[in-house]
Amino acid sequence: MIVMKDVSFTYGSGGSDNGLHNINLQIKDGETILLCGESGCGKTTLTRLINGLIPYFYEGELTGEIFLNGQEVQTIPLYQIAEKVGSVFQNPRTQFYNVDTTSEIVFGCENMALPVEEIMERLERTSDSLQLHGLLGRSLFALSGGEKQKIACASADAIHPDIVVLDEPSSNLDISSIRDLTSVIHYWKNQKKTIIVSEHRLYYMLPYVDRIIYLKQGRIQKEFTREEFLCLRSSDLMELGLRSLNPFALPVESEMKTKSSRLIFKDFFYSYEKHGQVNLAIPELQLPQGEVIGIIGNNGAGKTTFARCLCGLDKAAKGIIDYKGERYSAKRRHHISYMVMQDVNHQLFTEDVLSELLLSMEGRDEAADESFAKEILKGLDLSAKSETHPMSLSGGEKQRVAIGSAVTCGKEILIFDEPTSGLDYRHMLEAANNLKHLQQQGKSLFLITHDPELIYKCCTYLLFLEHGRVLWHRPLDKKAEQLLHDFFEEERKELKAANA
Template sequence: MVEFREVSFSYAAGEQKNSLRDINLTIGEGELVLLCGESGCGKTTVTRLINGLIPHYYEGELRGEILIDGKNVSELPLYETARMVGSVFQNPRSQFFNVDTTSELAFGAENMGLPETEIRQRLHRVSGEFQIERLMGRNIFQLSGGEKQKIACASVSVSDPQVLVLDEPTSNLDDKAIEELRRLIQIWKNKGKTIVVAEHRLYFLRELIDRVIYMQNGCVREIYGAQEFRKLSTLSLEQMGLRPLSLDRLTKEKDEAVKRAASLNLSGFSFCYKGSYSPAIDMERLSVSQGEIIAVIGHNGAGKSTFARCLCGLEKKSKGEIGFQEAKLTTKQRLKKCYMVMQDVNHQLFAESVLDEVLLSMAEEDEDKASAILDSLDLLHLKDLHPMSLSGGQKQRVAIAGAVASEREIIIFDEPTSGLDLRHMKEVAGNLRKLAAMGKTLFVITHDPEFILYCCTHLLQLENGKVIANEPLDASGTKKMLDYFTGISSNHTMSKQVV
């Protein structure tokens, strides 16, 4: 079905990472193949060669042949390749062409010139299979991240290509959305589709994979059968730079954060969006200590991001009192004391270079200090590049570097590990532990249990804007957190377990 013959590729910009060398690979019809390896190993480049974005969109030097059903993809126009290959990207918004969901699902089939009656039949069939009837006719930009990903998958299914490539599809998804994506992939697998997934999170694909292609420095280092790969120990996976295959294998890192007396106290803290009668945030009382790294968890719509915006002072109409180190903070004071790394960091990258971005966050510019921060996040070699030219994971680390450089006393991270591999996730965790040791109070909104275990010291669970768990990540708190994440697939929530 898909064949790589002596394929090498280097990007026109001279980028060494993500390039490929001497790839020989065959993916059979109906196979689900996982591409894994550290960031920059070439996974995304493989997906771009399969769907024709290389060489038609990304320029560079290509040698060898990429064949799908015996046709050389690099010699086909993109519209011909699109009939054979469907793509789901890391950020689904980058592949939308319409404002409403129904039009988006019909778009690919319309471009193929299918009759209107057949398009309507396909829309009806796919919306039923994917259980998205309630999402039809909706404004795409009013959907959650998981809902957007479902629309992206459904629009690909309406076109009905035989080959599907997914490039880090879980990077911006919460736990429930990841489980839903797993179900959608199972639907494709049951239909006999050939599926190629480039991904850092492995656990949700554990029972779906047929083969695993482990890549390193642009080469295929190892090819595993599903059973062989599932037998690899956590230590072996870690030595390969890979995340665990099961959440049951996770263990808590030693807590090195400096704990002090309670210093942040919220009282009567609430917020209600315009036109809504029920509060998005409703916290009677919340206290956390200085030097803690607080994992904020909860399902979509629980109020996590709203809580972060209110805490930072970005939502001026929030009510209640916030006391910090025995002083009450006004909205303006919160803006000065807090720093937030957004989930979509594209909204907060402004400078012309990576180094300038970090300098911009400093009260007083210090290039040596900025360079040291970049080095700690494996970004120093990118310091002269424009932030918007970087990959999603690299942008994420640039925004985190800005937070470190800001030296604010309260720092909020909204999904800081989206798109990060194991090594870079550990580097980010290390930086957060250093900040906590300096007495900073950190809130981490995350759906990444691995990251929580690497650095977080406290657990805060929100549901419907209310606090339902606020406790240290000791043995009891860790068990409750893991039960929350491992229980998603069996429809259990931690809220049922907390007394």
């Protein structure tokens, strides 16, 4: 189905990083392939070669030959490639063109100028196959991350492609949404489609893949069958910079301080009246200061809403925070808090990475600020990118830039919404170490995360939200560890059964 012969690509920006070198690859019809490797290794670039975004959208120097079902890609118009290859991106919002779910699902079919009757037939078939009837006719802005990903998958499915390409589809999904995603992948596999998935989270894909392609610095370094990959030891995975195959059974590595002052929340209420979403209702809550607090719960539980209210980012945010003897209304909270958003593209503003970190600093001593910013970039493995435009970076690199800005801002309360989204194992460890360092400086950290590896690495306290309410909160002790295991238990059972 897909053949690449001695393919190399360098982006028009001129840097060789994230490009590809001498790629030779054959993917059979109906095969499921997992692309893995550290951030910036070229996984996303490889997917762009398959779906035609390179060379038709991303400019650069392309050499070698690429064939889709026997036809050379560079001789196929992009609109014809789009009929053969369905794409699901890391952030589904970047591929939406409409404001409601039904229009989005049929958008590709309309572009193919299909008759209305056939479009409606495809809509019905896709809705039945992917179990989407509860999502039809809804506003895209009112959906959770997992629901948006379902609509992106449905949009790809409705065009009836031979090939489906998914670029880090699970990066912002909770456990239940990942299960929904695997059911879609299982359905496509039964339909004998050729499936290519670029991913850092490996555990959920292993029951479905035929081969694993490991890339490093733009080259194919290793190739495994599923059976060979499952035989790799944890030390082998870490050496390759890959995530754990069983992230739900790791040991807790951080402890809460014996004595902590309290951060007191009062009357935290918020309502998304326009979209009818779950309200936030926290009449009173006391949490320890100076800890790394993991905020967990399923998609749509109110985690991001809580974080935005904590920062006072929404004008309608209410409530008071008592912090170090002072009361902070929503309008005043931005003086002491800083939030790294889930979609970091919303907070990258400057022309180069170094300036991005300097932007969040007070600027009283330019030389000292620049020296400190460079030190942070070194710790985040971004020194070589200091003069690169932030928007030209990979998703994982952008995430690390945003973390660097949080480190340099000097605020007391730091909130991170999915800080390890798109990060490989090594860079996840670096992010965790930076978070621990911030805690040692006396900062209070809140981590909204679905990443069990990050939780076990650096969280000292857990806050569990459900339907906008606090279900429980406690130090990450044996009891909390059991509650966390219970939260992940269903996924662990399904993973074990699938691997068996």
